[in-house]
Amino acid sequence: MSKTMTRLTSEDMKALIGAMQAAIAENAERLTALDQAIGDGDHGINMKRGFDAIAADADAICDKPTPQALSAAGMKLVMSVGGASGPLFGTLFMTLGKSLPEDFECGAFADAFAKAVDAVAARGKSSAGQKTMLDVLYPVSDALAAGKSVGEVAAVAAEAAEATVPMEAKRGRASFLGERSIGHMDPGSCSCSLLVNTIAAWISAKEHAA
Amino acid sequence: MSKTMTRLTSEDMKALIGAMQAAIAENAERLTALDQAIGDGDHGINMKRGFDAIAADADAICDKPTPQALSAAGMKLVMSVGGASGPLFGTLFMTLGKSLPEDFECGAFADAFAKAVDAVAARGKSSAGQKTMLDVLYPVSDALAAGKSVGEVAAVAAEAAEATVPMEAKRGRASFLGERSIGHMDPGSCSCSLLVNTIAAWISAKEHAA
Amino acid sequence: MDKRKGTCGMNVGIVIVSHSPLVAEGTAQMVRQMVGEEVRLAWCGGDPDGGLGTSVQAIIDAMESVWSDAGVAVLVDLGGAESNSEMAMEVIGEPRSARIRICNAPIVEGAVMAATEAAGGSSLATVVATAEELSPL
Amino acid sequence: MDKRKGTCGMNVGIVIVSHSPLVAEGTAQMVRQMVGEEVRLAWCGGDPDGGLGTSVQAIIDAMESVWSDAGVAVLVDLGGAESNSEMAMEVIGEPRSARIRICNAPIVEGAVMAATEAAGGSSLATVVATAEELSPL
Numbered sequence: 210m211s212k213t214m215t216r217l218t219s220e221d222m223k224a225l226i227g228a229m230q231a232a233i234a235e236n237a238e239r240l241t242a243l244d245q246a247i248g249d250g251d252h253g254i255n256m257k258r259g260f261d262a263i264a265a266d267a268d269a270i271c272d273k274p275t276p277q278a279l280s281a282a283g284m285k286l287v288m289s290v291g292g293a294s295g296p297l298f299g300t301l302f303m304t305l306g307k308s309l310p311e312d313f314e315c316g317a318f319a320d321a322f323a324k325a326v327d328a329v330a331a332r333g334k335s336s337a338g339q340k341t342m343l344d345v346l347y348p349v350s351d352a353l354a355a356g357k358s359v360g361e362v363a364a365v366a367a368e369a370a371e372a373t374v375p376m377e378a379k380r381g382r383a384s385f386l387g388e389r390s391i392g393h394m395d396p397g398s399c400s401c402s403l404l405v406n407t408i409a410a411w412i413s414a415k416e417h418a419a
Numbered sequence: 420m421s422k423t424m425t426r427l428t429s430e431d432m433k434a435l436i437g438a439m440q441a442a443i444a445e446n447a448e449r450l451t452a453l454d455q456a457i458g459d460g461d462h463g464i465n466m467k468r469g470f471d472a473i474a475a476d477a478d479a480i481c482d483k484p485t486p487q488a489l490s491a492a493g494m495k496l497v498m499s500v501g502g503a504s505g506p507l508f509g510t511l512f513m514t515l516g517k518s519l520p521e522d523f524e525c526g527a528f529a530d531a532f533a534k535a536v537d538a539v540a541a542r543g544k545s546s547a548g549q550k551t552m553l554d555v556l557y558p559v560s561d562a563l564a565a566g567k568s569v570g571e572v573a574a575v576a577a578e579a580a581e582a583t584v585p586m587e588a589k590r591g592r593a594s595f596l597g598e599r600s601i602g603h604m605d606p607g608s609c610s611c612s613l614l615v616n617t618i619a620a621w622i623s624a625k626e627h628a629a
Numbered sequence: 630m631d632k633r634k635g636t637c638g639m640n641v642g643i644v645i646v647s648h649s650p651l652v653a654e655g656t657a658q659m660v661r662q663m664v665g666e667e668v669r670l671a672w673c674g675g676d677p678d679g680g681l682g683t684s685v686q687a688i689i690d691a692m693e694s695v696w697s698d699a700g701v702a703v704l705v706d707l708g709g710a711e712s713n714s715e716m717a718m719e720v721i722g723e724p725r726s727a728r729i730r731i732c733n734a735p736i737v738e739g740a741v742m743a744a745t746e747a748a749g750g751s752s753l754a755t756v757v758a759t760a761e762e763l764s765p766l
Numbered sequence: 767m768d769k770r771k772g773t774c775g776m777n778v779g780i781v782i783v784s785h786s787p788l789v790a791e792g793t794a795q796m797v798r799q800m801v802g803e804e805v806r807l808a809w810c811g812g813d814p815d816g817g818l819g820t821s822v823q824a825i826i827d828a829m830e831s832v833w834s835d836a837g838v839a840v841l842v843d844l845g846g847a848e849s850n851s852e853m854a855m856e857v858i859g860e861p862r863s864a865r866i867r868i869c870n871a872p873i874v875e876g877a878v879m880a881a882t883e884a885a886g887g888s889s890l891a892t893v894v895a896t897a898e899e900l901s902p903l
């Protein structure tokens with residue numbers, strides 16, 4: 210992300226939504242398989258329903274200024290996902306929308322993201338180290354706050370998702386498995402990493418093109 | 420009940436079963452209404468299903484000696500009633516069957532009845548004063564042990580059922596109502612009184628005829 | 630107060646939110662058997678496509694359908710049902726959301742207990758506490 | 767061990783006994799979603815005429831259908847379901863009844879927890895204890 214002021218255009222938002230929807234759709238089976246191992250096997254289905262719902266309403270969502278567009282996208286997730294991940298990803302996007310000014314630079318984005326991750330933790334009554342999406346979101350938030358490059362942030366997300374493999378789940382359905390949750394990647398963490406990497410790739414491509 | 424040795428004939432058993440079935444059928448609506456006030460409104464339906472099942476198999480049941488016939492009747496209740504009262508009345512009859520010799524006099528019957536009531540209490544994890552059928556069964560058991568007449572025993576049962584009205588339920592669904600269970604007769608106690616009075620009337624009639 | 634339903638408009642309403650529509654409907658039948666029409670009762674189950682999960686819109690609709698000033702006690706099963714019910718409360722918003730409480734109680738047993746308590750005209754706090762006597766340690 | 771069902775014959779079986787056939791079936795679906803075919807699972811609900819209640823014969827059939835030497839954990843809802851399940855155990859009799867345990871746990875939440883524990887190959891005692899962590903105070 211550039212250090213200069215940014216304002217996402219309606220076209221940018223549409224492109225980002227399309228990229229996220231495609232990434233989730235392509236990986237839905239993998240996400241579901243991860244959830245089959247340590248959950249109820251619906252995470253890919255849930256995420257796909259959520260991002261399909263956002264994409265179906267992309268025109269209306271992207272007509273709004275970036276903060277409101279993010280909030281609207283979050284509300285779509287809340288209303289469509291149907292699983293525990295819905296309110297969590299929904300809260301992430303909605304809080305980002307609430308916290309982000311219309312024009313923002315890296316620092317403001319990092320601040321807003323940190324607030325959004327805290328809101329997810331509050332919503333989930335969860336914290337770092339419990340083998341949830343927070344175990345990707347917190348490292349990403351730290352990387353953003355440290356002013357890391359887009360590529361570095363993406364790498365942090367991927368590593369953090371991998372790092373959930375040896376963890377024992379303490380929240381969500383995977384916690385029912387106790388020690389047997391060890392040895393599998395957390396599905397929600399995989400989704401987070403996927404979304405961060407998708408956004409990062411889009412930003413990189415855009416910066417290259419510019 | 421006479422002080423002399425008694426053996427119920429197959430015809431006696433059939434007559435008793437018919438009398439009990441008729442009494443339950445005639446009072447099913449009242450029993451259900453009592454259960455509507457402080458339970459789930461099915462006690463009459465449950466008891467009727469149970470005694471109809473016994474009556475439907477009365478020939479086979481009454482071919483057996485009295486103890487086995489009582490056990491078989493109890494098992495019918497267990498398998499057909501469908502509510503909490505099934506295992507309780509079933510246990511009463513089954514334990515009576517197990518404890519009663521083929522020829523018995525009053526004292527032996529009182530002993531067997533006392534054992535049967537204790538078995539009901541064990542089955543229900545309940546005790547006297549909790550606004551359940553035990554609040555009729557214990558007084559009846561005491562009256563039998565004291566050698567009271569058939570008419571006296573019947574009166575004790577009716578009074579004991581009335582005495583459940585001011586009690587607060589501590590077992591069964593009525594206990595969910597807490598203090599609001601006060602002021603209504605316990606349905607299972609009403610059934611017990613009804614059955615005791617039915618049997619007493621049958622014995623009296625038989626003694627008169629003899 | 631809703632005159633259509635007699636006095637039940639004065640009682641706390643009950644909402645049952647399960648991942649399974651069958652569990653939700655069956656629980657509602659068990660509740661009805663205990664309390665008849667004395668309590669406003671609504672249930673929902675299933676994700677927005679009808680699979681196992683919960684739908685925030687369905688939860689909002691259920692909460693609104695039993696709404697009265699006496700408040701609403703919500704019974705949920707697993708995690709997603711709870712967080713989606715919390716989201717539904719936020720969408721409904723103040724001041725009504727302050728009179729909606731999610732019980733930390735088992736869904737079936739808690740619903741029967743809560744509804745029985747509500748049928749007696751108890752306050753929302755009492756209804757919730759009664760359900761929660763049955764709750765996980 | 768039942769070879770037809772892969773390794774699940776070695777796992778503790780789960781029986782769900784509700785007053786409501788809908789609750790029983792819906793709970794079974796939620797359990798299946800968590801544990802797939804790794805656990806033998808049976809459910810029953812409804813009195814012998816199909817009304818709300820339980821049937822001792824149906825409970826016996828359910829217990830026998832999931833029977834293995836690893837044992838059976840039974841989840842029940844209200845009082846009648848518990849005492850009818852106890853009767854079913856007595857009818858099945860020793861020695862098998864000694865390996866059947868009724869969990870003092872909420873039916874839906876307990877079934878999901880118990881089955882998830884059973885899927886990991888835990889003993890009957892562990893499966894029951896896991897379900898009962900969720901039990902009434």
Ligand SMILES: Nc1ncnc2c1ncn2[C@@H]1O[C@H](COP(=O)(O)OP(=O)(O)O)[C@@H](O)[C@H]1O
Nearest residue numbers: 252255292293294333335341342381396397709
């Ligand atoms: N309490 C929680 N706090 C944070 N994240 C959670 C929590 N519960 C679940 N999650 C995340 O949600 C993911 C599961 O999402 P999903 O399968 O869609 O929902 P469900 O568990 O309701 O089926 C988990 O992998 C985890 O990352």
Ligand SMILES: Nc1ncnc2c1ncn2[C@@H]1O[C@H](COP(=O)(O)OP(=O)(O)O)[C@@H](O)[C@H]1O
Nearest residue numbers: 462465502503504543545551552591606607846
């Ligand atoms: N634990 C118990 N111990 C003794 N009697 C009980 C117990 N639970 C219920 N009962 C008796 O059973 C009666 C209710 O029977 P019924 O309505 O047929 O069953 P259910 O409560 O399952 O619908 C009560 O009125 C009470 O007398």
Ligand SMILES: [Mg+2]
Nearest residue numbers: 248249251252
């Ligand atoms: Mg899932």
Ligand SMILES: [Mg+2]
Nearest residue numbers: 249251292682
């Ligand atoms: Mg799910």
Ligand SMILES: [Mg+2]
Nearest residue numbers: 458459461462
């Ligand atoms: Mg009843």
Ligand SMILES: [Mg+2]
Nearest residue numbers: 459461502819
């Ligand atoms: Mg009943």
